[in-house]
Amino acid sequence: MNRLETYLFISSVLAALGFVTIASRRNAVAILMGIELLLNAAALNFVAFGRFVKNAAGTHPLDGQIFAIFILVLAAAEAAILLAVIIAIYRQSESIDVERLRGLKG
């Protein structure tokens, strides 16, 4: 049961959930959550590969783990910024419904 494929499968499910969340929810905060799911799916992939892959010297490289930590930090920063942006958008248009925010229409 402790196999690389298991982690990859869970990661794929997380990524799929994240994608569906982003594409289907209209609430900007929910979309933000979807993004977090995608990021965590990627982080899980990194950690899994770091645990199951060996380098030429026969030891596990730490690159994957370090990458996961970076992603956590990045996700935190991103969440903070996006929440601020969402609040700013709400203040301006009194809505966080992305269907109604069409300011980017060409």
Add this chain to the structure above:
Amino acid sequence: MHETAGAIREFGLLKAILLLPLAGAIWNGFFGKWVQRRFGEKPISIVATAAAAGSFLVSLVSVLALRSADGALADRIYTWFSAGDLSVPVALLLDPLSSVMILVVTGVGSLIHVYSIGYMHGDGGYYRYFAFLNLFLFSMLTLVLGDNILLLFVGWEGVGLCSYLLIGFWFTDREKAAAGMKAFLTNRIGDLGFIVGVFALWWLFAGKGVHSLAFADMARSIRLIEGETVLGAPALAFIGIALFVGAAGKSAQIPLYVWLPDAMAGPTPVSALIHAATMVTAGVYMIARMHFLYTLAPAALAVVAIVGAATALFAATIGIAQTDIKKVLAYSTVSQLGYMMIGVGVGAYAAGIFHLMTHAFFKACLFLSAGSVIHAMGGEQDIRKMGGLRKKMPLTFLSMFLATLAIAGIPGFSGFFSKDEILWNAWAGPHGHPLLWAAGALGAGITAFYMFRLVFLAFFGECRASEETKHHLHESPRVVTTPLLALAALSVAGGWVGIPEALGGKSRFHHFLAGVFSPGGAHGEAIAHGEQAVHASRSLEYLLMAASVLIALGGIALAHRLYLARPDLPGRIVSRARLLHRIVENKYYVDEIYRATVIRFVLVLSRALRVFDDFVVDGVVNLSGWVVRIVALVSGWFDNTFVDGLVNAVSNGTIALGARARRLQTGAVQSYVIAVFAGILLLVLLYMGLSGRA
């Protein structure tokens, strides 16, 4: 003068004679308006009169210097222009001939300046008048002092301009402005002949290697061109007649005399100075100056003499029936100019110049007296409305009477000597003919008649003026009468310098000029022959003299009988010969004939040319304009359609493309996300497919 070239002496003072009046003209012309407004009339007249008088004084000094020099004085100022080999200097020449002229011009001119101070008093254009008068003196002195024919022509045109300006001095009166124009245009016709003559001279002399138009050089080389022809005519006769056409214009000879009577529209002192004493004699002076040419061209001389005689007689008859005091004097001037032309036309140049001088004195005196009368009569010029002025204006009467005696040729007065010399030469001179004498003598009788008619009507008998005019009658102020009396004295005594030897005189005037006209050498022969003839029969001379005096006395007696003794007679004669009187009174309808022929022809020609202009010249211009417009239209259409079309097509295409492309930007963020995932998916599938195949 030209044979004694060594005797020509430089005399730098000559230019002052010219420059003084020029300076006066410039000063009054440019600053006179301001001076008159600021300081009144006095400074203007002082400047102008001082310029004229100063010029007279310098002339006197120069003539005295000439007498002691015994030759000629020259003053070469600068080179006017050079064209090819021809070089024309601005150079002045004072020989006995020009010294007579400058003394007359500046002397009579100064007196008339003084007279004008009083006569023009109160005129708004006072400064303008004196500026023109000074400018006239300058031009006239250029004319007589110039040492070449081109400089003479400059003065010739200058005096014509001043004449025009002064005839039309009161230019607000259309008739007077038109009179000025008539004078100018008539003179232009004559000037054409003059220019033709000058060009012919230049051309012929240049052909012989003589590159100068100076009188002295031309006189020296005149024999070189004697045998030449111009347009098939003998060169000298052609040139002589061409120059005489110019002289006929300037000196009012048939057929170009018509401007002079109209010129009386100008102020009276102008009539006296320009249209009696000086400018109109320029033609006579020019012929005398070109005597070396005329002496060799008897045909040209004959034309001059015959035209002169015809003019003398013709104008005198018109003078009989004129009622305007100035018109009488104008026709008298035309007639007297005819006398001078007879004089120079028979080769008696000195006699012509002598009469020119005495005429300047007595005719200026007559005009100024007439001006004094007109002033006193409040502008009235009709002698039928005068009469009895003798008692009211004794000084004016005295001067007018003395001048009339002079012009009538009463022995002892100046006119007698000069007229007699002309008549004597007309009979017995080198180119004379008894018929010329007869015309002149008859003219003299008529002159005496109409002049005494004028005096009797204006100064004797009952005064026919209105009561109001009578009340204002007065003698003119001293500034007017002083020049009058001076001129009257000259009218009496001016001829005494030329008392002929037949009357116990010495013909000093003749001898003074002899150096100019009969210098021996090449063409002295004709003159010498003439003098022989003149000396041949003194008894004939006495006889002719007596005859002309008797004719003049007859004219006076007739005038006395008709206008004093039997004042009813003229009316009865007029009613008897109504047609003749009408013709003479209307000056033989010459003006009307000119209007019907020459002027009409010119007008028709100018209208035809105008039609040509309107249709042909304008047509060509309009056609070319039209063509250019068509070309421009086509080119504009091409520009709008093709060039602009290309540019617009590019931009329109870009806009259309942009409009399509912008549809992609829906603004719905999630659709972007889907597109991104779809893209990633596509790339992954593609990669897997590719690697799977590999």
